[in-house]
Every structure is written in structure tokens, then in C-alpha cells.
Amino acid sequence: MKKVRWEEIMTVAARLFCEKGYMATTMDDIAAELYITKPALYYYIRTKHDLLYEICEVAIKRLMEGVESIEASGGPPEERFRELVRWQINMFSEHGDIINVYLADESELPTEKREYIRGLSREYESIYRELLRELIDEGTFREMNIPMAVRAISGMCNWLSNWYRPEGKMTADAIAGIFLDLIFNGFRSDAAMPGVGTRVKSGRVAKTTSRPEAVTAQAADRKH
Amino acid sequence: MKKVRWEEIMTVAARLFCEKGYMATTMDDIAAELYITKPALYYYIRTKHDLLYEICEVAIKRLMEGVESIEASGGPPEERFRELVRWQINMFSEHGDIINVYLADESELPTEKREYIRGLSREYESIYRELLRELIDEGTFREMNIPMAVRAISGMCNWLSNWYRPEGKMTADAIAGIFLDLIFNGFRSDAAMPGVGTRVKSGRVAKTTSRPEAVTAQAADRKH
DNA sequence: TTCAGTTTACTGAACGGTAAGTAGAATTAT
DNA sequence: ATAATTCTACTTACCGTTCAGTAAACTGAA
Numbered sequence A, B: 001m002k003k004v005r006w007e008e009i010m011t012v013a014a015r016l017f018c019e020k021g022y023m024a025t026t027m028d029d030i031a032a033e034l035y036i037t038k039p040a041l042y043y044y045i046r047t048k049h050d051l052l053y054e055i056c057e058v059a060i061k062r063l064m065e066g067v068e069s070i071e072a073s074g075g076p077p078e079e080r081f082r083e084l085v086r087w088q089i090n091m092f093s094e095h096g097d098i099i100n101v102y103l104a105d106e107s108e109l110p111t112e113k114r115e116y117i118r119g120l121s122r123e124y125e126s127i128y129r130e131l132l133r134e135l136i137d138e139g140t141f142r143e144m145n146i147p148m149a150v151r152a153i154s155g156m157c158n159w160l161s162n163w164y165r166p167e168g169k170m171t172a173d174a175i176a177g178i179f180l181d182l183i184f185n186g187f188r189s190d191a192a193m194p195g196v197g198t199r200v201k202s203g204r205v206a207k208t209t210s211r212p213e214a215v216t217a218q219a220a221d222r223k224h
Numbered sequence C: 001t002t003c004a005g006t007t008t009a010c011t012g013a014a015c016g017g018t019a020a021g022t023a024g025a026a027t028t029a030t
Numbered sequence D: 001a002t003a004a005t006t007c008t009a010c011t012t013a014c015c016g017t018t019c020a021g022t023a024a025a026c027t028g029a030a
Helices: A002-020 A027-033 A038-044 A048-072 A077-094 A096-108 A111-137 A146-162 A172-185 B002-020 B027-033 B038-044 B048-073 B077-094 B096-108 B111-137 B146-162 B172-185
Strands: none
Touching: A002 A027, A002 A038, A002 A048, A002 A096, A027 A038, A048 A077, A048 A096, A048 A111, A077 A096, A077 A111, A077 A146, A077 A172, A096 A111, A096 A146, A111 A146, A146 A172, A146 B146, A146 B172, A172 B146, B002 B027, B002 B038, B002 B048, B002 B096, B027 B038, B048 B077, B048 B096, B048 B111, B077 B096, B077 B111, B077 B146, B077 B172, B096 B111, B096 B146, B111 B146, B146 B172
């Protein structure tokens, strides 16, 4: 079955692009990993760029799928927001190769395909902005510069590509939990509120805290 | 003067690596930009990797310089933390090319040099962790998973490499102001606090808020 | 016999890097 | 002061290698 083989090729290509980078991976590398020759590889694909394009498309579409099903769930904004962050961070453990390739090498795509992918990614961002708007309107979040807040949150999440290891101590869910705790409960201590002195070790507000989670997690870079 | 020419070469190389990526930039590209031939370029440098290495080293060292002078200033932890975030974000406007190359292509360095650079970057991170520790100990911040909080903050800041344009509407200072506001004052609305309604809008501590800043800022990617 | 899937053998272009040579300015010797 | 020498800053021409991609022949199963 051709489809099966094609998916194997995509998986291997994504892994190698992720490990070494798109430009540094040769078609011979990919072929060798599949125990075939380079021309055999070209029997299934047209160009190297196509490979990258398919990977990026799968990545952004998988991101969108999650977003759409969360939006369709009709839950309260806060829960939808939490689900969204969890989904995005989960991508790094469930589909690490493709999301890392997408984040690192999307810029290597030929202009037209790159613009198409970026269009999808703008759609994705706009959902984040709308959700933040809802959260502000319902009074959960305060007024803020929405595009900048989205960039801050995206940055926290997407930066996982620079340190997260699936085999590490921190699970994606644990990371999402900590990040959401920081977003919803802030960094500041209750005791730091002007006025009273002693710290109340987050009385009730922050009971979704992260404390029990491992306090360390090793880092090491992805590209060898 | 040879030093002068060498600095020109570094500047041009950083710009091209930033625009097209290290791997996609050829030595002829760099030479052409300097109106000389490739061998003339090799009169000044040893290898292509050296070029990348020097750029990364300048980037991380400039980051460290700032950190050290801030630490030496002996100000209160909160002010040092704010200065640190401002310094880091300012790197993107003052030395955008080198920091972007450092963040994007450091992984292309040959093993030994890469490890040296990563050692420096670990030192840099540990300063962040220590500062967070101080902030917690003095009661400004609550107990938290420090390494994860550092990653969240680094992510917010370093993600600038994916959307910040120096010629855009948002200045580095404005961005730092917004991010610091989010970190110190959180996302959550005062009204959303359970129990009692109004919270003191952090009397003095947080009057550096971002609200008046532009609510939008265009994004577009760096690599052509 | 057919044909999907594969191989061997190759092309053309581009790459990082080098060898060898040189114009002209700077330095030294006479 | 001038002639001889050395040095800086390059150039032309090229090497060895690697790359994406292809033509055409082969193989084994239905």
C-alpha cells in the first residue's frame, strides 16, 4: 500500500529534519534511514521542499483541529483557554518532530507554500486573540494589550521546542499545569500586596499551584 | 586597519545569516555583499563555522555583560529583574542580527564550540534562577517551580525572534513594559478574585503598566 | 505479461576551501 | 633621495566534494 509507505517517509523525514535541521538533512540520509536508495525515495515524493511542506501542513492542521474541537465544545472561556494551552503543549510530546520542524524550518519553504502555511497560522493566532477577548469581557482577565499577551503566551509555549524532551522528567501535562498556574494566578505573592506584611502562602486563590511538580527538568538541545 | 575590516565582515555575516539562515548563506553571498571575492574573505577568517562562532559568542557575551552590570548595581531584586528583562528584550532592537543568529543557528556549531557557548548560556540562566529565588525569599513572588518559571519568561522574551521587527510600531521598551506588567500584575482581573471584590491596584509597585501602549503591532517573519 | 517498486549509474550545479600570483602601499637599506 | 624589499589586501582559477534530481534498466509478484 502506497499510502502506508508515504507515511513512513513523512515520519522519517520529520525525525531527521528535527534532529539535524531541514537544510542539513540530505535526501540520501532519508533514503538510508528507510533502507532504500534515493531514487526509490523519489518514486514517492516530488521534491525535498514538498516533504517539508507536508510536514508543516500536518503540524498546523493538527493544531487547528484541536482548536476547532475545543471551540466547538462550547465550554466556558477559561476552560477553553486552558484546553488550548494544554493542547498546544501536548503537541510537543505527541507530535514533537513535526511541530519542531514546523517551528524551526517553516521559513525555508518556497514563497507560495510558506505564505499558505502562514495564513493558517494567522487563523490560529486569531482564535487565541478572540478567546482572550472573551476572557476579558467576562471579567476573568483584566484589560490588556491582546496581541502582545498572545505573543507572550505563544512564546512560553513554543519555546518548548528549545528545551522540552519527551523522555525528560516533566510531562507535557505537568508543564501546561505550571504555565496555566502562572498565567491564571500570577507570579506575585499575596503577601506582596501593599499593606499587610506576612506572606499567606497563597491562601485559596492559587490552589491550582504547581508545587508538587518536579522542581527540575533537564534540558539539552534537540539538534545534535 | 584589519580589525575594522573584520568587524565589517562580522556585521555583514550576521545580517545575512539572520536573513537567510546560516546554512542557506554561502561564503560567496557574504563576499559579494562586501564587494570582494571569496578568497579575499578567507584572508580574514578561517572557516565558515568560525564566523558563526564569533557571532554567537558576541551575542551571549553581550547578554552576560548586561547581566553582570545589573547584578553589580546592587539594586533591589525586583528592579534588577526588571532591568534584566528590559536588557534582554533590548538586545533584539540594539543587536537584532546577532541575537537572532545565536538563537536560531547556535545548534549548527561544531560540538566543542557549541558546548562552550552553551556553558555560557547556562550561566546566564542560572542568574535568572537566583534572581527568582531572591524575589521569592523576600516575599515579592510566591513559591513556584523556578526552572519552569525561568523557561516561561525566557520563552516570552526569546520568542521575539519570531515576530519582533525593529521598524515596527512596538519599541523594545514598550514590549518589555507590557511583559513585565503581565509578570508582576498577572492576567487576572481584580474583580475575578474569589471572595472580596476589589484589590488594591498595587499601590506603587506596579505603576509601570502597559495599557497606553499600542494595542497592535504587525508581525511578519524575519527570514525572507 | 505486466507493472509497482526498486536499483545502478549518472548529470549539472553549487558548495567550502585553497594555491598561486600580484598591484600598490609601506618599510628599510644605501 | 632613491632603490630594493617586504607586506597588505586582494584576484583568478581551480580542486574535491556534495547535493538534488533523473534515465533507464532490473526484479519479483500477481
